[in-house]
Amino acid sequence: xxxxxxxxxxxxxxxxxxxxxxxxxxxxxxxxxxxxxxxxxxxxxxxxxxxxxxxxxxxxxxxxxxxxxxxxxxxxxxxxxxxxxxxxxxxxxxxxxxxxxxxxxxxxxxxxxxxxxxxxxxxxxxxxxxxxxxxxxxxxxxxxxxxxxxxxxxxxxxxxxxxxxxxxxxxxxxxxxxxxxxxxxxxxxxxxxxxxxxxxxxxxxxxxxxxxxxxxxxxxxxxxxxxxxxxxxxxxxxxxxxxxxxxxxxxxxxxxxxxxxxxxxxxxxxxxxxxxxxxxxxxxxxxxxxxxxxxxxxxxxxxxxxxxxxxxxxx
Numbered sequence: 008x009x010x011x012x013x014x015x016x017x018x019x020x021x022x023x024x025x026x027x028x029x030x031x032x033x034x035x036x037x038x039x040x041x042x043x044x045x046x047x048x049x050x051x052x053x054x055x056x057x058x059x060x061x062x063x064x065x066x067x068x069x070x071x072x073x074x075x076x077x078x079x080x081x082x083x084x085x086x087x088x089x090x091x092x093x094x095x096x097x098x099x100x101x102x103x104x105x106x107x108x109x110x111x112x113x114x115x116x117x118x119x120x121x122x123x124x125x126x127x128x129x130x131x132x133x134x135x136x137x138x139x140x141x142x143x144x145x146x147x148x149x150x151x152x153x154x155x156x157x158x159x160x161x162x163x164x165x166x167x168x169x170x171x172x173x174x175x176x177x178x179x180x181x182x183x184x185x186x187x188x189x190x191x192x193x194x195x196x197x198x199x200x201x202x203x204x205x206x207x208x209x210x211x212x213x214x215x216x217x218x219x220x221x222x223x224x225x226x227x228x229x230x231x232x233x234x235x236x237x238x239x240x241x242x243x244x245x246x247x248x249x250x251x252x253x254x255x256x257x258x259x260x261x262x263x264x265x266x267x268x269x270x271x272x273x274x275x276x277x278x279x280x281x282x283x284x285x286x287x288x289x290x291x292x293x294x295x296x297x298x299x300x301x302x303x304x305x306x307x308x309x310x311x312x313x314x315x316x317x318x319x320x321x322x
Contacts, residue, residue: 018045019058023069026080027121033078086119088127095128103145103198103216145198148221152188152200161187161224162202167217177219186211187228203230210234257318258290262309288313295321 022040026032032040034055041047059079063069068082086094098104098112117125155162163183167175186202193199198215210233261269263285269277279287293299300322303310312322 014045015041015047015050015054016058016061018047019055020062020067023062023067023079023081024084025122027084027123028070028072028080028082030121030123031072031077031080033076036078081121084120084124086116088120088124091116091120091124091128100196101198102196103214105145108146145215148215148218149191151221151223152191155188155223155228156190158223159228161185161226161228162221163224164213164221165219166213167219175219184213185224185226186213187230189228189230189234191215203228203233205229253295254292255295255315255318256290256292257295257315258288258313259303260286260288260311260313262286265306265309268306 018041019037022032022037034052037055038050038052041050059069069079070082071079094116095113098109098116101109104112117128120128152162154160163185165181166178166184168178170176184204185206186200186204188200188202190201191198192201192212199212200215200218201210201212203209204211210230259269260282261279266279266287269279269289269291273289273291277289277291279289281287295318303312303322312319
C-alpha cells in the first residue's frame with residue numbers, strides 16, 4: 008500500500024509510546040514495524056529521522072538513547088507506572104464496578120504506558136466474577152450525573168435494596184427520587200452520590216450501585232446554599248459509612264495505643280491532649296449515627312465517649 012506521510016507520523020508516534028529508557032527503538036526497527044504491523048512499504052530509514060525531529064519540535068518528550076545506535080525512546084508517558092498502579096488497585100477495590108468495566112479500564116490504563124510497563128503489570132490479580140457486584144452500568148450512570156452537575160440539572164432514579172432472597176427490591180414501592188446532584192464520594196469501597204433532596208430539605212447520599220434507571224431531569228438543580236462551603240472530603244470523614252446524623256463535636260478519651268487510629272480517621276490536625284500516662288482526650292466533629300457509635304464500640308475499652316451527654320446516652 009502507498010504510505011501517507013500523515014498516517015506514517017501518527018504510526019511512528021504510536022510506536023514510540025510503547026518505548027521507554029530501557030527499550031528504545033532505532034530507525035531500522037521502526038521501519039520494520041511500520042511494514043510488518045501497518046503494511047507500509049518503502050519506508051526510508053532517513054525519513055524516520057525527520058519524523059523524530061518533527062515530533063520533538065511538537066513537544067513530544069522523545070529522547071535519544073545513551074547509545075545512539077539504539078535509537079530513541081519516550082522519556083515521559085502520560086502517566087507514570089506508579090500512578091497507573093494506584094489506579095489499577097482502586098479499580099480492583101471498587102465493588103460497584105462490574106468485571107467487564109474493570110477489565111476495560113485496566114486495558115485503557117495499560118495503553119498509557121510502555122510495552123515493558125505493561126509486562127510489569129501482567130502479574131497483577133484483577134477482579135474475577137463474584138469479586139465485584141456492579142451491574143455494568145456504573146460508567147453510564149456516572150456520566151449522567153457528571154452531565155447533570157455541569158448543566159445544573161436534577162436527576163431522577165429508582166433506588167433498591169437487597170432482600171433475603173438476594174433479589175433487588177425497589178424502595179418506596181418503586182417511587183422515583185428527584186435529587187440535585189452536587190458531588191460523588193468514595194467511602195468504605197463504595198461510591199456515593201451526595202445531593203440535595205428539595206422535598207425533605209436535606210443533604211442525602213445514595214449508593215451509586217443501588218441506583219437504577221438514572222436519567223437527566225429538566226428541573227434546575229437546587230441546594231446551592233447547602234453546598235457552597237461544603238468540603239466533600241471533610242463531609243465523608245464525618246459521616247461513618249456515609250450514614251447521616253446530627254453533626255456534633257464529640258469528646259473522646261482514648262488509650263495512647265490508638266493514636267494512629269484517631270489520626271487515620273480524623274487527620275493530623277486533631278488536638279490530642281494528654282490526660283495521664285496512658286490516655287489522651289480528643290474532640291472530633293462527626294455526624295452521630297449508629298455507625299459512629301458502632302465504630303467506637305468496636306474499639307472496646309480503649310475509647311470512651313465523654314460528651315455531649317446526649318451522645319453518651321445514645322451509646
